[in-house]
Amino acid sequence: METKQLGKSGIFVSAIGLGGMPMSIYNRPPESQSIQVIHRALDLGITFIDTADSYCKDESDKHHNEQLIHKGLSSYKGDVSQVIVATKGGLMRPNGNWTSNGNPEHLRQTIRVSFEALGGAKPIDVWQYHSPDTNYTIEESLAAVKEAVEAGLIRFVGVSNFSVEQIKRARDVVDIVSVQNQYSPWQRQPENDGVLKYCEQQGLTFLPWSPFGGRRRHQDLQDIRAIAQLAKEKGVSVYNIVLAWLRSKSPAILPIPGASKISSIEDSAQAINVKLSDQEVQKIDRAT
Numbered sequence: 001m002e003t004k005q006l007g008k009s010g011i012f013v014s015a016i017g018l019g020g021m022p023m024s025i026y027n028r029p030p031e032s033q034s035i036q037v038i039h040r041a042l043d044l045g046i047t048f049i050d051t052a053d054s055y056c057k058d059e060s061d062k063h064h065n066e067q068l069i070h071k072g073l074s075s076y077k078g079d080v081s082q083v084i085v086a087t088k089g090g091l092m093r094p095n096g097n098w099t100s101n102g103n104p105e106h107l108r109q110t111i112r113v114s115f116e117a118l119g120g121a122k123p124i125d126v127w128q129y130h131s132p133d134t135n136y137t138i139e140e141s142l143a144a145v146k147e148a149v150e151a152g153l154i155r156f157v158g159v160s161n162f163s164v165e166q167i168k169r170a171r172d173v174v175d176i177v178s179v180q181n182q183y184s185p186w187q188r189q190p191e192n193d194g195v196l197k198y199c200e201q202q203g204l205t206f207l208p209w210s211p212f213g214g215r216r217r218h219q220d221l222q223d224i225r226a227i228a229q230l231a232k233e234k235g236v237s238v239y240n241i242v243l244a245w246l247r248s249k250s251p252a253i254l255p256i257p258g259a260s261k262i263s264s265i266e267d268s269a270q271a272i273n274v275k276l277s278d279q280e281v282q283k284i285d286r287a288t
Contacts, residue, residue, distance in 0.1 A: 002046030004128070004254060005083065007177025008203045009156055013084050014152035016243065016272055017048035018265060019209070024055040024065035029260045031068065038072030038264045042080065047244035050180075050207065050256040052130060053110050053117075058096045063270040066117035074119065074206060076216025086126035086178070086207075087114050088160055090133065090141070102141035111148045124271070128158035128180055129170070138166055142173040147207050160209070164194045167204075176204060183208035183253075185224060185242060185288040199252040206252040212242060226287035236274055241284070242272035248281050 002015040007191055018041040043047070055065035063261040073080045089110040092099045101107075107129075115124055127144065132138060148154045154161075158178035159170050172177055179199055183190045183206075190196040190206065199206040212221060221238040222228050231238045243255050259265040276284075 001047070001049075001269070002165045002204075004251075006048070006156070006254075007205050009177050011046035011156075011252070013082075013252060014093065015247070016046065016047050017050055017207075017254060017256040018268075020049060020051040020069055020230060021025075021055045022258040022260040023068055024061075025057070027260075028057070031071075033073060034068055035072045037259050037262055037265055038069065039064065039076055041079060041265045041269070042073075042076055042083065044266065046256040046265070048254065048256070050087075051085060052091070052093040053114050054088070054093050054098070055233065056093055063113055063117040064092065066114055067122040070117060070119050074137050075259045079123060084125040086128060086158065086182075087169050088128040088130040089114060089126060090130035099258060100131050100133035100135075100136070102129070102138075104136070104140055104144035107141060107144040107146070111145070111153055115153045123152055123155040125180065126156045126158050128152045128160050128178065129162075131161040132166055138169045139173055144176040158205075158207075160207075161182045164196070164198045167195070167198065177244065178205040178207055179188045180207035180209055180256075182210050183246065184211050184213045185227065185231065185245070185284065186222070188288065195251065196250050200250055204252065205254050205282055206250065207254055207256050208246055210254065211246055211257055212239060224284075224287050226283045230276070230280060230284070234274060235266050236241045236270065239267055240271040240274045241269060242278075243283060244274040244276050244282050246270075248276050 003012040004015045028054050051065045092101045155175045160180040227241050230240045257268040
């Protein structure tokens with residue numbers, strides 16, 4: 001598996017990661033199946049796994065995905081010493097909904113629980129502030145995160161759903177290695193709001209969430225003619241084409257496609273070998 005540096009951390013991870021969300025949210029698969037998916041990802045050389053405390057059904061189920069990822073890693077027979085797990089905090093799941101909570105006290109608590117959920121034996125590899133809460137300044141919220149870094153609970157910090165201005169403010173509080181914003185053929189805002197360019201310029205890793213459009217739209221990729229044609233010509237899936245398209249957009253991008261089936265992560269890993277010409281990228285751009 002091709003690797004790339006995570007921000008300026010000096011740590012190298014697989015150039016395609018595994019998103020854990022589908023294993024814990026809607027249509028949750030049996031735990032044994034999810035463990036098999038995690039193990040297969042590791043077999044394929046994937047060393048970057050993205051999760052969150054809010055990847056769960058509701059508040060009573062909080063930290064489910066983190067615990068699942070830990071089970072998958074701890075039960076794997078091979079070497080997991082180079083695997084980086086990136087989690088997130090700052091979203092709540094009341095009755096299955098999504099709400100922001102940047103209360104510093106809440107963040108202190110959820111970081112501690114995430115630390116334990118992921119094994120509690122070493123610092124959280126990457127902790128990301130999931131989404132800014134307008135009830136608190138970024139400085140107030142991230143002060144709690146900086147405390148956790150200094151206390152040895154967190155190794156590296158990232159942010160999610162942040163604008164360039166918000167990223168700059170975050171970096172004034174604590175060092176940042178990654179930015180995770182939505183980016184897909186239907187959601188191309190990072191190209192236009194300056195976030196992707198800023199990540200390139202500053203050496204930050206950009207993690208595109210929902211690269212296939214989410215559970216409601218991923219099947220619609222077949223309807224984008226340029227993507228479907230390229231998939232047919234190259235003998236790969238439309239998902240491979242999307243991942244290759246994202247990777248071609250910037251050297252800062254590290255896709256984290258979700259998976260809840262072995263076949264899905266196997267397919268995503270194959271995208272590392274799919275190359276698109278500038279003309280093919282432009283063809284997709286015009287169609288989306």
